[in-house]
Amino acid sequence: MNIVVCTKHVPDTAATLKVDEQSNVAWGDAPLVMNPWDDYAVEEALRLKEKHGGKVTVVAMGPEQTREALKNAVAMGCDEAIQLWDPAFDGSDAPTTALILAKAIEKIGNVDLALFGRQAIDGDTGLVPPGVARRLGWPLAAFVAKIREIDPNGKTLTVERLLEEGRQVLSSRLPAVVSVVKEINEPRYPSFMGIRKASKMQPAVWTTADLGLDPASVGRGAAAVQWTRIYAPPPRAGSVEIIAGDTPEAIAAKLVDKLMAEKVI
DSSP states (O other), rough: OEEEEEEEEEETTTOOOOOOOTTTTTTTTTTTEEOHHHHHHHHHHHHHHHHOOOEEEEEEESSTTHHHHHHHHHHTTTTTTEEEEEETTTTTHHHHHHHHHHHHHHOSSSEEEEESSSSOOOOOOOOHHHHHHHHOOOEEEEEEEEEEEEEEEEEEEEEEEEETTTTEEEESSHHHEEEEEEOOOOOOOOOOHHHHHHOOOOOOOOOOHHHHOOOGSSSGOOOOOOOOOOOOOOOOOOOOOOOOSEEEEEEHHHHHHHHHHOOOO
């Protein structure tokens, strides 16, 4: 199988976001890491490779810092890494990012499966996987919690999707785009040999020219959404009152009276 995993570098979940009056966003000294949802996509790709053979290529769009996300995936066991970056990509929104990733998948060629994490923890839109599927003209299986069966020769796929109402079994043809949720597996830790391999890795870097893209079709100028202003919400004001009483019943009665007075109940 020829599998592509699309990842993203994001700020660490412990990072503190700061926004100034000019709408400049800063994450302080927090490191950029591979999007946590993408760990599950990488792990599932590696499991499919171990079962069916083939190759796993990890792809990420972004500047120099993106290489840390790529190295993490290689340390886990991915075979190749590709960095998509061109100054023209700066400011791309979800639809233009989907275009860039779709062009990269087409350039790789003969791809059976494109795997994504459910969404990125910074943007939280979840729009890129369906956007890539639309650009490629491939079926999409989103929120996948289990790959029941995959037949690389017969070009078929059966998965379980995790929905609010329960689980849904879905069958599809290959190639396909699949986004996964954390219930699908438990990601492995990078091996010592994988870490050594990643430390020496120099990913291929593809630009607009390599992908056959017009620079005007990507980046901030082509984005459907423009961030006109970013600001921090005002701090919440509140107070705490401790209700005292001789017994739990007396405390509960006082609490109910206060809730009724405030028309909460």
